[in-house]
Amino acid sequence: MKSKFTSAFRFGWLALMLPLLALGSGRVQAADAKYEAQLIWASNDKKSPNPKHKEVESEMRKRLGKLPLKWVNYFEVNRKSFTVSDGGTNRVVMSEKSTIVVKRLDAQRVEVSLYGKKGDVCTKQTQPLPKDEILVFGGESPNETAWLVTLKRTD
Amino acid sequence: MNQDLQLKLQAYLDGELPSNEAKAVADRVAQDADSRALLAELTSTCTALTGFESTIKLPETREFYWSKIARDLQRLERSVPERSPVSLFTLLRRLALPSGVLIALLVGLLLIKPQLGFERRLGVAETETAQVDAGTFTYRDFASGTTLVWLSYPAENEFAERGAADTMSWE
Numbered sequence: 001m002k003s004k005f006t007s008a009f010r011f012g013w014l015a016l017m018l019p020l021l022a023l024g025s026g027r028v029q030a031a032d033a034k035y036e037a038q039l040i041w042a043s044n045d046k047k048s049p050n051p052k053h054k055e056v057e058s059e060m061r062k063r064l065g066k067l068p069l070k071w072v073n074y075f076e077v078n079r080k081s082f083t084v085s086d087g088g089t090n091r092v093v094m095s096e097k098s099t100i101v102v103k104r105l106d107a108q109r110v111e112v113s114l115y116g117k118k119g120d121v122c123t124k125q126t127q128p129l130p131k132d133e134i135l136v137f138g139g140e141s142p143n144e145t146a147w148l149v150t151l152k153r154t155d
Numbered sequence: 156m157n158q159d160l161q162l163k164l165q166a167y168l169d170g171e172l173p174s175n176e177a178k179a180v181a182d183r184v185a186q187d188a189d190s191r192a193l194l195a196e197l198t199s200t201c202t203a204l205t206g207f208e209s210t211i212k213l214p215e216t217r218e219f220y221w222s223k224i225a226r227d228l229q230r231l232e233r234s235v236p237e238r239s240p241v242s243l244f245t246l247l248r249r250l251a252l253p254s255g256v257l258i259a260l261l262v263g264l265l266l267i268k269p270q271l272g273f274e275r276r277l278g279v280a281e282t283e284t285a286q287v288d289a290g291t292f293t294y295r296d297f298a299s300g301t302t303l304v305w306l307s308y309p310a311e312n313e314f315a316e317r318g319a320a321d322t323m324s325w326e
Binding site for chain 2: 062063064066067068069114122123125127130132133134135136137138139140
């Protein structure tokens, strides 16, 4: 009986400690989160008029293809990698006319504000953004094209 | 002397033979010295055993003595190992151990829940869009973990000049 008691106690102790250790490691990782933002031009044209633009990577292309967007080609205009500390905020200028501000509310949740040309907040989105999930802001542009600003947590 | 004759001598001594066979065995004993010797030995042995049995006296009647043995046998057949009474402390300890382990697992699960990404599936309830303009809607593809916030008003009002070539700030 004593050995059973000891085994059960050890099992319970492990069951308690392992999640704590996992949580601890998660907290260490959560201290500085890495993000990647992209400014994307969506079009039905096969090529962008700007030779500096390149097609988005296949994974991003696949993710955008699952959204209810009518465009078939997506070109990367700009890409920024940055970090945000736990509870911190980072402002990332994607172009002269679009800026995002990423604020980490906790380990998972972020508040992302999109600023337009005049420096006004166009929209503010608050949601969990764990690794590999993507938040996409978008709007129509002239000539039946669209702009997209994507935000992805990379670690 | 064969075994058949020996058995007949034993039966003769016990008075178990029919009269004709008993007479034949008596004739044989009268004529055969070996048969006489064996009968004498059997007789003396029987006498000795009878005398020995008569010295053992049961404290109760024969029927009662054997009924006690029969009851004991039946009791042994029916007997099931009896459980000793469980103390309150033992009972609490038995309940406390699995309960403690279960609680520890639940606490652990709650602690690591954010790491497991449950919010990914339940995230729609935690998603909040605060739009400056009412013409904004949100779409979420749960399978790919992609959220789209679409600003439906003309983008050139905020992001671009009126000219088509200046839709986005490419340069």
